Amino acid sequence: MTISENQILRADDLYHVYDTEAVDGNIVALRGIYIEVKRGEVVSVVGPSGSGKSTLMKCLGGLMKSSAGDVFFEGKSISRLTAAELLNLRQHTVSFIFQDSNLLPYMNVLNNVALPLKYMKVSPRQARREAMDLLERLGIKGQAKMLPNQISGGEKQRTAIARALITKPKIILADEPTGSVDPVTSRSILNLFREIIDEVSVSFLIVTHSREVAGFADRSLELVDGRFVAEHGTGIDMSSLADTRKIIIDATGNITLPDEVLSVIGGPGVFETEKVEKDNISITRVTETINDSKTKDEEVALFCPACGNKYEDFDVDTCLKCGALR
Ligand SMILES: Nc1ncnc2c1ncn2[C@@H]1O[C@H](COP(=O)(O)OP(=O)(O)OP(=O)(O)O)[C@@H](O)[C@H]1O
Ligand SMILES: [Mg+2]
Numbered sequence: 001m002t003i004s005e006n007q008i009l010r011a012d013d014l015y016h017v018y019d020t021e022a023v024d025g026n027i028v029a030l031r032g033i034y035i036e037v038k039r040g041e042v043v044s045v046v047g048p049s050g051s052g053k054s055t056l057m058k059c060l061g062g063l064m065k066s067s068a069g070d071v072f073f074e075g076k077s078i079s080r081l082t083a084a085e086l087l088n089l090r091q092h093t094v095s096f097i098f099q100d101s102n103l104l105p106y107m108n109v110l111n112n113v114a115l116p117l118k119y120m121k122v123s124p125r126q127a128r129r130e131a132m133d134l135l136e137r138l139g140i141k142g143q144a145k146m147l148p149n150q151i152s153g154g155e156k157q158r159t160a161i162a163r164a165l166i167t168k169p170k171i172i173l174a175d176e177p178t179g180s181v182d183p184v185t186s187r188s189i190l191n192l193f194r195e196i197i198d199e200v201s202v203s204f205l206i207v208t209h210s211r212e213v214a215g216f217a218d219r220s221l222e223l224v225d226g227r228f229v230a231e232h233g234t235g236i237d238m239s240s241l242a243d244t245r246k247i248i249i250d251a252t253g254n255i256t257l258p259d260e261v262l263s264v265i266g267g268p269g270v271f272e273t274e275k276v277e278k279d280n281i282s283i284t285r286v287t288e289t290i291n292d293s294k295t296k297d298e299e300v301a302l303f304c305p306a307c308g309n310k311y312e313d314f315d316v317d318t319c320l321k322c323g324a325l326r
Pocket of ligand 2: 053054055
């Protein structure tokens with residue numbers, strides 16, 4: 001595959017399996033994920049609880065090794081990096097924002113923000129000066145000397161954003177960044193992201209179960225059961241399809257199509273096999289929808305597929321409780 005100059009992050013065929021002691025076996029949290037994030041792009045991954053969002057973030061950021069597949073930063077595979085190179089990548093290229101902000105409780109706001117620079121051997125004085133500049137830009141200079149438990153949830157998230165920005169990363173991976181704050185604060189944090197993107201050239205990958213947060217992104221990918229099932233937005237780039245793409249058929253015969261391939265073939269449906277021989281299969285669509293012969297009443301789900309909430313209204317297309325698509 002050719003690497004676009006603008007590509008910051010790409011993952012190819014990511015699988016992740018958690019080994020568990022459970023009688024029903026290991027948990028397959030990611031099942032063949034392909035994702036690409038370009039310079040300055042905001043991409044969201046939206047999915048219900050347990051769909052694999054945090055697992056994806058950890059694998060993408062090099063915090064956890066995926067069971068199969070690879071992650072590339074600016075075209076460079078992280079599985080081939082030495083420990084020192086991986087550390088360098090984490091310090092200079094990628095930053096994280098977590099749902100609960102992950103601030104060190106015994107350190108004041110200023111020192112929490114300055115900490116990544118101290119690890120990079122920047123002098124404490126210079127680190128504090130840069131941290132103070134960021135606190136001022138994010139409107140929390142007055143809280144600089146306070147401890148995390150003395151500030152509000154929104155202020156904690158602003159502190160976490162400042163800490164993520166201080167290393168001037170190329171991409172910020174945010175796992176439910178507004179998950180622990182109220183809707184008004186959530187909106188102000190999203191506006192802040194927008195201002196940051198306009199000011200500095202940084203990409204965002206945000207995972208969320210909130211449709212509102214997903215709507216803020218340029219592009220939104222829908223994750224269900226460790227697979228992308230749909231892509232929404234305007235900046236969808238189909239050009240990568242000109243290259244050969246891998247399609248995975250696992251041991252149980254399930255086929256995982258990359259989301260762009262699914263989009264090009266016109267979405268899910270019923271397909272007929274035309275040719276089946278060793279190492280080769282070709283299929284052709286026979287009907288548009290899987291439930292082709294059913295009436296409208298039967299086609300519309302009565303319960304939310306993500307949280308089980310009952311839809312009160314026939315015409316609503318998102319769940320009022322969890323925001324998942326009907
Ligand atoms: N350390 C672990 N050991 C075993 N299974 C795990 C582990 N972490 C996550 N899982 C399982 O992997 C699947 C995906 O979990 P993950 O935390 O990635 O989901 P999520 O989409 O982030 O959910 P949420 O919205 O609740 O944060 C779930 O079935 C979960 O139970
Ligand atoms: Mg999670």
